Each structure stands twice: as C-alpha cells, then as structure tokens.
Amino acid sequence: MRTGIQWYPNPCQSSLIVEINSPENQSLRLDIFDLSGRLVKEVHTELRSGANKLEVDTRSLSAGMYTLQVWNKGLLQHRARFSKQD
16 A cells, blocks of 8 residues: 555644545554553544545543554554644
8 A cells, every 4th residue: 555644733632634645445444542552543444546534533532642553454554643632
C-alpha cells in the first residue's frame, strides 16, 4: 500500500482527522494506543481510490499522548504520535 497520510489537529479535542490518499480501493484498520501500549480504539474502514478523509471520534480518550497505527493487509503501514486535550 503506497499512501500519503496526514492527521490533524494535533493536539486534538473531540476528533482526529486522518486524510489518506490511496492508490486503490482497500480495507484499512486504524489503531490508537495509549502510552502504556494499551489499545484504546480500533476503527475499520474501506478506502476508495484517491483522497479519503476519516473523522475519528476521540471524545472517549483521556487527555494525553497516543500512538496512531495504520494497518493494511496485516502490515503496519504508518505510525504517528498525537496528543489529546480536554
């Protein structure tokens, strides 16, 4: 999977926007981990070829730092850190 990925705002409050430019239609999984390594949110989605904009609800997350992981076909494609503010 060759994609361009951007995420904002950072820090976020109620949602994190993830923009993904995908070369083809495909399934994707987004995982969010807290700093202790605990999975706190998992999102499954279908991408279309081209630009995709996903809004991830972060209201249930406590304030702090998190790691976003993007998975495709069982392979980790991207990892990024972001912070959540109340």
